[in-house]
Amino acid sequence: MTTTRMELVCPAGTPATLRAAVQAGANAVYCGFRDETNARNFPGLNFSRDELAEGVRFAHDHGSKVLVAINTFARVDDVDIWKKAADAAAESGADAIIAADFAVLGHVAKNHKQIRLHLSVQAAAATPEAIGFYAAQFGVRRVVLPRVLSLQEIAALNRAIDVETEAFVFGGLCVMIEGRCYLSSYATGKSPNLNGVCSPPQMVSYDEEPGGTTARLSGFTIDRYERGQPVGYPTLCKGKFKAGGRTSHLFEDPVSLNAGGMIAGLKAAGVTALKIEGRQRGKGYVSEVVRAFRKAVDAVEKGGEPVDIGRLLAGQSEGARQTAGAYEKKWR
Amino acid sequence: MPEIVRMETMLTLGPVFFHWSPDRLLDFYRRIADEAPVERVHIGEVVCGKRMPFSDPAWPAAIERLERGGKQVVLSTLAAPATVRERKSLEDICGDERLVEINDVSGLPSRSGKAFVTGPFINVYNEASAKFLIQFGAQTICPPVELSFAAVGAMSVKCPEAEFEIFAFGRLPLALSGRCYHARIHGLHKDSCQFTCERDPDGLAVDTLDDQQFLAVNGVQTLSNQVQAFCPAPDALASKGIRRLRLSPQTCDMVEVARIYRRLADGREEPEDARFALSCLDLPGTLVDGYAHARPGWQATAVP
Numbered sequence: 001m002t003t004t005r006m007e008l009v010c011p012a013g014t015p016a017t018l019r020a021a022v023q024a025g026a027n028a029v030y031c032g033f034r035d036e037t038n039a040r041n042f043p044g045l046n047f048s049r050d051e052l053a054e055g056v057r058f059a060h061d062h063g064s065k066v067l068v069a070i071n072t073f074a075r076v077d078d079v080d081i082w083k084k085a086a087d088a089a090a091e092s093g094a095d096a097i098i099a100a101d102f103a104v105l106g107h108v109a110k111n112h113k114q115i116r117l118h119l120s121v122q123a124a125a126a127t128p129e130a131i132g133f134y135a136a137q138f139g140v141r142r143v144v145l146p147r148v149l150s151l152q153e154i155a156a157l158n159r160a161i162d163v164e165t166e167a168f169v170f171g172g173l174c175v176m177i178e179g180r181c182y183l184s185s186y187a188t189g190k191s192p193n194l195n196g197v198c199s200p201p202q203m204v205s206y207d208e209e210p211g212g213t214t215a216r217l218s219g220f221t222i223d224r225y226e227r228g229q230p231v232g233y234p235t236l237c238k239g240k241f242k243a244g245g246r247t248s249h250l251f252e253d254p255v256s257l258n259a260g261g262m263i264a265g266l267k268a269a270g271v272t273a274l275k276i277e278g279r280q281r282g283k284g285y286v287s288e289v290v291r292a293f294r295k296a297v298d299a300v301e302k303g304g305e306p307v308d309i310g311r312l313l314a315g316q317s318e319g320a321r322q323t324a325g326a327y328e329k330k331w332r
Numbered sequence: 333m334p335e336i337v338r339m340e341t342m343l344t345l346g347p348v349f350f351h352w353s354p355d356r357l358l359d360f361y362r363r364i365a366d367e368a369p370v371e372r373v374h375i376g377e378v379v380c381g382k383r384m385p386f387s388d389p390a391w392p393a394a395i396e397r398l399e400r401g402g403k404q405v406v407l408s409t410l411a412a413p414a415t416v417r418e419r420k421s422l423e424d425i426c427g428d429e430r431l432v433e434i435n436d437v438s439g440l441p442s443r444s445g446k447a448f449v450t451g452p453f454i455n456v457y458n459e460a461s462a463k464f465l466i467q468f469g470a471q472t473i474c475p476p477v478e479l480s481f482a483a484v485g486a487m488s489v490k491c492p493e494a495e496f497e498i499f500a501f502g503r504l505p506l507a508l509s510g511r512c513y514h515a516r517i518h519g520l521h522k523d524s525c526q527f528t529c530e531r532d533p534d535g536l537a538v539d540t541l542d543d544q545q546f547l548a549v550n551g552v553q554t555l556s557n558q559v560q561a562f563c564p565a566p567d568a569l570a571s572k573g574i575r576r577l578r579l580s581p582q583t584c585d586m587v588e589v590a591r592i593y594r595r596l597a598d599g600r601e602e603p604e605d606a607r608f609a610l611s612c613l614d615l616p617g618t619l620v621d622g623y624a625h626a627r628p629g630w631q632a633t634a635v636p
Contacts, residue, residue: 102461133438175511176507182477214541226579325509329521332511
């Protein structure tokens with residue numbers, strides 16, 4: 001049983017969301033630079049060097065930490081872009097760099113010993129051997145766990161390793177092992193590892209057809225909605241497909257992750273930090289989600305009654321269904 | 333006139349991704365040993381540890397037969413080891429004197445210092461990452477399938493101390509999950525999957541609602557429906573020092589696939605003729621090569 005309090009790690013896509021997350025009770029915020037070095041490389045998102053420095057000052061003044069995601073894989077012949085991003089993160093006074101690529105991890109370990117290194121979920125390290133390797137080679141202090149492990153597996157893993165673990169509790173749910181999924185580039189040419197994007201918006205079309213609205217990605221039909229039905233974003237792995245004579249949401253239903261009911265279980269499993277996904281989200285959303293999780297984490301830490309996260313976040317569910325994902329073994 | 337010295341391009345038969353029966357595996361490797369003009373053959377289960385009790389008995393005989401046929405055998409390992417048994421098996425294989433293919437970082441601690449291959453499930457996107465792995469013993473690097481020929485070539489030029497291998501033929505390995513899609517399609521869970529994946533020896537086709545051929549599932553793995561058929565001219569490979577092409581087993585005539593690529597690599601057949609010859613085989617999907625050209629993987633930039 002851990003005696004330290006769990007850390008709540010919250011997304012900041014913009015300086016305004018960073019402030020909102022800090023004020024709503026985030027122990028740490030994570031963000032990235034406005035380029036392809038981070039896995040949420042969307043127009044209008046992310047930080048310039050100056051904005052990051054200012055964000056770090058604001059967060060530190062309020063007792064929160066800043067973690068900088070430099071978690072895509074560096075392009076051949078352009079590794080310096082990723083190294084310079086890491087240099088800038090270190091200079092900003094941020095508390096940690098979140099990285100996945102051997103090249104980035106090696107650069108930070110060698111040149112910026114004062115900053116903590118967190119292993120990104122994009123590295124998909126899920127065994128004591130893999131995590132031990134990253135710890136031994138780069139001095140990684142925390143690993144963000146792939147979203148495919150059950151609670152029992154996380155507990156066993158924590159007993160076998162010396163570094164902290166961080167687990168996703170809310171937001172988008174990758175059903176594939178992160179960092180090892182090329183579905184997006186297969187359809188669109190752009191991928192999380194290469195470009196920091198998945199199922200990119202510029203490749204999406206919504207076509208009005210006699211049968212309803214068809215959502216396509218790069219010309220591939222991902223889902224179809226009858227008139228009056230809410231239309232979803234065509235994320236590839238949440239689409240409806242035909243296989244084996246059946247039509248279904250083959251990979252995953254259009255659900256998002258909510259492990260708000262598992263905070264005590266994650267604590268008992270030895271998890272150090274809880275991560276909320278959503279750097280693409282606005283500050284209203286981030287404020288509300290962070291506030292709800294702040295209450296829930298505090299309740300668990302006090303050993304009191306668990307808080308009903310679903311009720312607290314009724315306004316943010318957008319009618320979409322939620323799942324505890326792989327934390328429950330039957331998900332597989 | 334000085335003769336231009338061109339290093340021979342070598343052909344590698346990658347591991348079988350699918351759940352083939354031990355008999356089928358043995359028949360397959362017997363014929364490869366006797367007839368396929370490939371230098372190197374990968375054996376071993378890569379996708380799902382639950383299949384290992386079925387396929388494990390086939391490997392000793394397959395290895396013996398392949399080695400007697402003059403092939404270099406590489407032991408491939410799991411791409412996502414998780415259970416204690418899977419991790420132990422990985423460690424055991426990593427201790428072997430033969431060459432081993434690492435498909436997850438979990439294998440690096442027990443293989444460091446001994447020569448290994450990194451498979452397409454290890455994220456090597458740049459020369460610095462390649463050099464990092466080379467210092468631990470990476471001898472051949474087969475980068476992720478989404479990298480272009482230009483990107484692999486640039487790494488190869490900067491890292492002449494390792495051989496680079498391009499995934500040239502077969503359904504493209506696109507994703508892995510903790511969830512088994514064969515089980516899910518059949519209303520089962522992974523832990524009680526009933527091995528329905530064995531019914532689809534090339535993977536199960538996944539089409540869109542508009543019947544576009546798109547993907548294929550193979551247990552926890554997702555592949556392309558289309559078949560990669562990258563057919564580079566020998567000079568293109570030589571100019572980047574790329575030594576190896578990987579052919580990934582499907583149920584079609586893999587001896588014929590190897591013969592076609594051998595002729596291509598030897599300059600005895602033009603790329604378009606090689607592609608045509610491949611297209612005449614009994615393939616599970618149409619031919620594509622988009623990734624090699626830095627385009628979406630499903631695209632066919634060369635016709636047919």
